[in-house]
Amino acid sequence: MKWVYIEDLPKHENQRVEIRGWVYNKRSSGKIRFLIIRDGTGYVQGMIYSNKKDSPLFEKFDKLNQESSLHIRGEVKKDKRAPGGYEISVSDIDIIQIAESYPITPKEHGTSFLMKNRHLWLRSSKQNAVLQIRTEVIKAIRDFFDNRGFRLMDTPILTPSACEGTTTLFETEYFDQSAYLSQSGQLYNEATAMAFGKVYCFGPTFRAEKSKTRRHLIEFWMVEPEIAFAQLDDIKKLSEDLVLYIIERVLENKKTELEILERDTKPLEGVKKPFPKLTYEEVLEKMKEKGRKLDFGDDFGAPEETLISKIFKQPVCITHFPAKIKAFYMQPDDKRPDLVLGLDVLASEGYGEIIGGGQRIHDLKLLKERIKEHNLPEKDYAWYLDLRKYGSVPHSGFGLGIERTVAWICNIKHIRETIPFPRLLYRIYP
RNA sequence: UCCUCGGUAGCUCAAUAGGCAGAGCGGGUGGCUGUUAACCACUAGGUUGGGGGUUCGAGUCCCUCCCGAGGAGCCA
Numbered sequence: 001m002k003w004v005y006i007e008d009l010p011k012h013e014n015q016r017v018e019i020r021g022w023v024y025n026k027r028s029s030g031k032i033r034f035l036i037i038r039d040g041t042g043y044v045q046g047m048i049y050s051n052k053k054d055s056p057l058f059e060k061f062d063k064l065n066q067e068s069s070l071h072i073r074g075e076v077k078k079d080k081r082a083p084g085g086y087e088i089s090v091s092d093i094d095i096i097q098i099a100e101s102y103p104i105t106p107k108e109h110g111t112s113f114l115m116k117n118r119h120l121w122l123r124s125s126k127q128n129a130v131l132q133i134r135t136e137v138i139k140a141i142r143d144f145f146d147n148r149g150f151r152l153m154d155t156p157i158l159t160p161s162a163c164e165g166t167t168t169l170f171e172t173e174y175f176d177q178s179a180y181l182s183q184s185g186q187l188y189n190e191a192t193a194m195a196f197g198k199v200y201c202f203g204p205t206f207r208a209e210k211s212k213t214r215r216h217l218i219e220f221w222m223v224e225p226e227i228a229f230a231q232l233d234d235i236k237k238l239s240e241d242l243v244l245y246i247i248e249r250v251l252e253n254k255k256t257e258l259e260i261l262e263r264d265t266k267p268l269e270g271v272k273k274p275f276p277k278l279t280y281e282e283v284l285e286k287m288k289e290k291g292r293k294l295d296f297g298d299d300f301g302a303p304e305e306t307l308i309s310k311i312f313k314q315p316v317c318i319t320h321f322p323a324k325i326k327a328f329y330m331q332p333d334d335k336r337p338d339l340v341l342g343l344d345v346l347a348s349e350g351y352g353e354i355i356g357g358g359q360r361i362h363d364l365k366l367l368k369e370r371i372k373e374h375n376l377p378e379k380d381y382a383w384y385l386d387l388r389k390y391g392s393v394p395h396s397g398f399g400l401g402i403e404r405t406v407a408w409i410c411n412i413k414h415i416r417e418t419i420p421f422p423r424l425l426y427r428i429y430p
Numbered sequence: 431u432c433c434u435c436g437g438u439a440g441c442u443c444a445a446u447a448g449g450c451a452g453a454g455c456g457g458g459u460g461g462c463u464g465u466u467a468a469c470c471a472c473u474a475g476g477u478u479g480g481g482g483g484u485u486c487g488a489g490u491c492c493c494u495c496c497c498g499a500g501g502a503g504c505c506a
Binding site: 025027028029030031032033034036047049051066079082083102103104105106107109111112113115116168183184205207209210213214215216217220221222299301302303344352354355356398399401402403404405426427 | 431437440441442443454455456457461462463464465466467468469497498499500501502503504505506
């Protein structure tokens, strides 16, 4: 008999099939019994009916408990009463294993308990939906860049020194010297962009910051495009197109998952070009209107980000930040040398920053000055400075945080649920 | 690192003012012809996070340590 995945059941209406999976839940009522089976691709109800109380199928059914593994065979039937619209009229059950008493019951649990059991929590329907949307987001991102001729250039995870010198790094042994886990692929990508024109890297990044908020992970995934000859306006457009494309793809291909999450898709469907574009100083004005006074040079904190993204229904592009609050490699504005051509994109619905980037300094002398001002050891940046010696060109890029993007699309409060095994402050198990 | 809150059955929580530690879910047993986190009955299940103190008596009050959650700073 044909082994079929639950997501493909509609193609097999009125056929006899085999499903291989796990018991999600069961109910019984005398001569009729129901079994909810999951196989990773979906959930389906199995129905067993018998006049005989001692039916061998009933005996097997009674032995089953939550998460027991099994094969079932039976006919696929359309039935409005069944969750998902289809059910299987079960004619045969092969039990693979009777599970031990499963800790995650169909009732409510606390976050701490669920995180401790993350390896099992992944089996539940909402977690399944979030992570299936994550895979679609990642696929969409890769297609977006691949289709536009970007070259995938993976950057190293073990690095000899700080990339940006701002955030704390994880230190590890590298034979007889120290190495640090990458916190960004950007600097290396500036090198590959000079070799390949337009590139992107996609990988994990590590921040040893003791951040403990719903928007932070210690280990997270980021996609970082970098384009030679591109200026701020070019990546503004690119970031807009990228965000739109990701949303379109999820809306198109992950309807069921969005339904499981009870995600209201209207705000996502409403995301359209052009996104509102503001400068840092214009945002300060908006803040003042809303009664939040900030001085020039103050960075936006979580409350400001939340406020901005609530004022606009669209994601918001913010540019032209004070040089002081941005990284050393940011290109200054010709007209306003105290400002840099940085770019942040804040997701709507209060989700805050998902993209950070900007135009990089391409002038050797200026870059050297900035390295000095930031008290960074110039010799560590020798190769980086080389890029400004041999045919230096203006170039720009940005990073998009995968987990924050998924959290926004799924309308999940905390980003820890958007990665299979989140690394958090005070939690590295399982 | 700082601020706030919490730790009681496998899980989620309750326990008036310091006075016999309880419920629902899950487990077990039995019942029910279409259930939707099914339902009904019965049943087992506890060193109240660790240590110390106050008290005739501590889940409850005090000290301390451990663990976790929410948030801040920083950032994607």
